[in-house]
Amino acid sequence: xxxxxxxxxxxxxxxxxxxxxxxxxFPALSERFIVNEVAGLLERGLDLRPYALxxxxxxxxxxxxxxxxxxxxxxxxxxxxxxxPVRYLRCWSFARRRRTRSESLLGSLxxxxxxxxxTKAQRQNVLLNFFLxxxxxxxxxxxxxSLIHAQYADSASSLALLASMLLEIPFSFxxxxxxxxxxxxxxxxxxxxxxxxxxxxxxxxxxLLQNYGELVxxxxxxxxHGLDLTRLQPVARTKQEPPVILSVGRLVxxxxxxxxxxxxxxxxxxxxxxxxxxxxxxxxxxxLEMFIRLNHLMEQIEITGYMAPSAVIEAYGGAxxxxxxxxxxxxGNRDGIPNVIAEAMAMELPVISTTIxxxxxxxxxxxxxxxxDEAEPKLLAQTMLEVLDSPQMQRRLGRAGRARVAAIFDSxxxxxxxxxxxxxxxxxxxxxxxxx
Numbered sequence: 001x002x003x004x005x006x007x008x009x010x011x012x013x014x015x016x017x018x019x020x021x022x023x024x025x026f027p028a029l030s031e032r033f034i035v036n037e038v039a040g041l042l043e044r045g046l047d048l049r050p051y052a053l054x055x056x057x058x059x060x061x062x063x064x065x066x067x068x069x070x071x072x073x074x075x076x077x078x079x080x081x082x083x084x085p086v087r088y089l090r091c092w093s094f095a096r097r098r099r100t101r102s103e104s105l106l107g108s109l110x111x112x113x114x115x116x117x118x119t120k121a122q123r124q125n126v127l128l129n130f131f132l133x134x135x136x137x138x139x140x141x142x143x144x145x146s147l148i149h150a151q152y153a154d155s156a157s158s159l160a161l162l163a164s165m166l167l168e169i170p171f172s173f174x175x176x177x178x179x180x181x182x183x184x185x186x187x188x189x190x191x192x193x194x195x196x197x198x199x200x201x202x203x204x205x206x207x208l209l210q211n212y213g214e215l216v217x218x219x220x221x222x223x224x225h226g227l228d229l230t231r232l233q234p235v236a237r238t239k240q241e242p243p244v245i246l247s248v249g250r251l252v253x254x255x256x257x258x259x260x261x262x263x264x265x266x267x268x269x270x271x272x273x274x275x276x277x278x279x280x281x282x283x284x285x286x287x288l289e290m291f292i293r294l295n296h297l298m299e300q301i302e303i304t305g306y307m308a309p310s311a312v313i314e315a316y317g318g319a320x321x322x323x324x325x326x327x328x329x330x331x332g333n334r335d336g337i338p339n340v341i342a343e344a345m346a347m348e349l350p351v352i353s354t355t356i357x358x359x360x361x362x363x364x365x366x367x368x369x370x371x372x373d374e375a376e377p378k379l380l381a382q383t384m385l386e387v388l389d390s391p392q393m394q395r396r397l398g399r400a401g402r403a404r405v406a407a408i409f410d411s412x413x414x415x416x417x418x419x420x421x422x423x424x425x426x427x428x429x430x431x432x433x434x435x436x
Contacts, residue, residue, distance in 0.1 A: 017426045018047040020140055022150040022160040024123070026052040030250050032309065033225040033339050034151055040415035046422055049143065051136065053155065054117065064136055064159070076135035080166065091165045092130060098186050099127035123155035124185045126162075133159050137166040145169055146429055147195070147422075153179040157190050170195040170429055177336035177357065178254075180204055181328075191215040196425055198223055198418070201336045201358025223418045224362075226411030227342055234348035234402060235317040242273040243388050246319035246349070248312060248340040251282030251303070254333055256325035256354070258284075261291050261301065262377035263325075263384060268300055272385060276301040279315055316347040320394065321387050323352045325375040326359065337362050342409050345369065345401030350387055350394045352380070361408075368404040369397055 027035040041048055051062045081088045099105070100121065108122040109131060122128060140148075140163060148164045150157035150173040157173040164171035172195045180199075184190075191197070191212050196219045199205055205220045245264070249255045257278060264276050278288070278301070285303060292301050307315070316322070322344035328334045337358045344351050345362070351369040353359050363369035370387070372379055387393055 017146040017430065018049065018144060019422065019426075020143070020145045020148045020160075020163070021048055021050045022148065022156045022163070023050060023052045024152065024154065024156050025054050026050050036228070036411065037225065037415065037418070040411065041419055041422070044415065044419040046419055049145075051140075051159075053123065053132075053159070062136075062139075064132055068132070068135075073131065073135050076138045077131075080134050080138060084166070087166055087168065088134075091162055094165065095126045095130035095162065098189075100125040100185065105131075120155075124158070126158055126185055129155065129158045130162055133162045134166065137163045141167060146426055147172060149173060152176055153187060153190055154184050158186060161186070161190055161193060164193070172196045172198070172425070174198040174200075175204060175208070176200055177204070178333045180207060181332040181334055183331075188212065188215060194219065195429070196221065196421075198421075200225055202361055203358040204336060221418075221421055223421070224337070224409055224414050225339055225342075226409050226414035227339070227346055227405060228411050229346055229406060232313065232316075232343055232346040234346075234398070237317075237320070237348075237394075239391065240318075240320055242275050243320035244318060245274055245276040245321050245323055245384060245388075246279070246315055246344070247276070247323050248279040248315070248343075249324060249338060251278075251280050251284040251288060253284060253329050254327055254335055255280075255284075255338075256327040256375045257288055258291070259325045259327065259375040259377055259380060260323055261288060261297075263323075263380040264301055265295050265297060266377060266381035267385065268295075268297060270381075270385075272388075274300060274388065277315060277319070278303045279305075279307050279312055281305045312343075313347070316344055316349050319344075319349055321352065321384060322349045323380070323384060325352070325372065325380055326354050326356050327375045328356055335359070341369075342405050345398075346405045346409075348398035348402045350397035351401060352383055352387065362404065363401075364404060368400040 021038065038048060038050065051064065053064050105125065105127055108118060108125060108128045111118055148160045148169050148171050150160035153173055153175045160173065161171050171193055173190060175197060192215045197216060198221045200223065202222050205222050208216050208220060247257060247260055251257060267274055289303060292298060324338060324341055326335045326338065334357050341351055341353055341359065342362060345368065351363060353363060353369065353371055354375050355371045355373050360371060363371055365371040370383055372383065
C-alpha cells in the first residue's frame with residue numbers, strides 16, 4: 001500500500017473521524033514505544049481512544065475487564081440481539097466456530113467477572129472475547145468511531161475484529177514480533193479482514209508476504225517505532241576501570257541474556273576485569289541470578305530490575321559497551337528491532353547483537369555496530385573483548401550508530417509518516433461511506 005513519504009502534516013480529512021485503539025495493557029512498562037506512539041499521534045491531532053483489556057498501575061484508558069458487571073454484560077447482549085440481531089448472531093457464530101476448546105469458557109468468565117487476570121490461553125479464546133466485547137461495543141456505538149485499530153495480532157486484535165463485525169466499522173492492526181512468529185488464533189482471518197496492517201520491520205513485512213501473500217497483498221506499511229533523539233544526547237566518555245558492559249530489556253529467553261552471562265564467565269575465567277549491568281526484570285530473573293551465584297560472579301554481574309527511563313539513559317552514559325545477543329525461541333518467538341539497541345546507538349554506545357529478525361535493518365554489520373550470526377558464548381566473549389580493548393573502535397561504532405539512528409529511527413519523522421497514513425486511510429473510509 002502506498003503512502004505519502006513527505007512529512008507535511010495532513011489536516012483531518014473527515015470531521016469527527018475517530019479511532020478506537022485496542023491493547024492488552026496500557027500503558028505497559030516494557031512497551032514505552034507504544035505509549036510514545038499513542039502520545040505522538042494524539043499530539044498531531046489524531047482522535048484516538050485506547051481500550052485495554054487489563055489495567056496496569058496508573059493506567060489511562062477504558063479498561064474492559066475492570067469495568068465488567070454481570071448485569072451490564074447480560075443486558076448488553078440482550079440489547080444487541082434485539083437491536084442488531086443479524087450482526088449479533090453472525091458474530092456469535094463466527095466466535096463459536098473458532099473458540100478454543102481446551103479452555104473452559106465458564107471458568108474464564110468466572111475469572112473475568114471476579115476481576116482476576118486471564119491467562120494468555122484464556123485471552124485467546126474467541127468465544128470469551130465475544131462475551132467481553134459486546135458491552136464494550138455497545139458503548140463504542142455511541143462514540144462514533146470511524147476505524148478500530150489494535151496493537152498486536154493477539155487477543156487485542158481478536159477483540160478489535162469482533163467489535164468491527166458488530167459495529168460494521170473497518171478494522172486494522174499493528175503486528176510487532178511474537179504475535180507474528182508464534183501461533184495466534186484466527187490470524188489468517190485478521191489478515192484477510194484488515195483494512196490495512198502496520199508493522200515495525202521490513203523483515204516482518206517480508207515474512208507476512210512470503211507466508212500469507214494472498215491475504216495481505218499491498219496493504220502493509222512498514223513504520224519503525226523511532227526515538228526522540230532530543231532526549232538521548234551522547235555524553236563525553238572517559239576510560240572506565242573496570243569497563244561496564246550494559247544490557248537492557250525484559251528478562252525473557254529471546255533476549256539471549258543466558259548467552260551473555262556465559263560470555264561474561266569466559267571473560268572472568270580469562271582474568272578480564274569488567275562490570276556487567278543488566279537492567280530489567282522478568283520470568284528469567286531467578287535462573288539468571290542462580291547462574292551468577294553458582295559461578296561466583298556477584299562482584300562482576302548485577303541485575304538491577306526495572307529502572308526509570310531517566311535512570312536507563314544515565315546507565316547508557318556510564319557504560320563502555322551495550323550487548324543484547326537476541327535468539328529465536330523454540331516456539332519461533334523473537335524480537336523485531338529492540339528499541340533499547342536503538343537507544344544505546346543514539347547515545348553513541350557501541351552495540352553487539354545478532355543477525356536475527358529486523359536487527360540488521362538498524363545495525364549495519366561492522367559499520368554501525370557488531371552483529372553475530374549466532375548467539376554463541378565464546379564468540380560473544382571474544383567480540384566483547386575486542387571492543388573493550390579498542391577505544392578507537394568504540395568511538396567509531398558509537399558515532400556511526402548515532403548517525404544510523406538519526407537516519408531511519410527519528411520518532412518525529414516516523415510519527416509524521418504514521419499520522420499521515422492514518423489520515424489517508426480515514427479519508428478513504430469516509431469517501432467509501434459517501435459513495436455508499
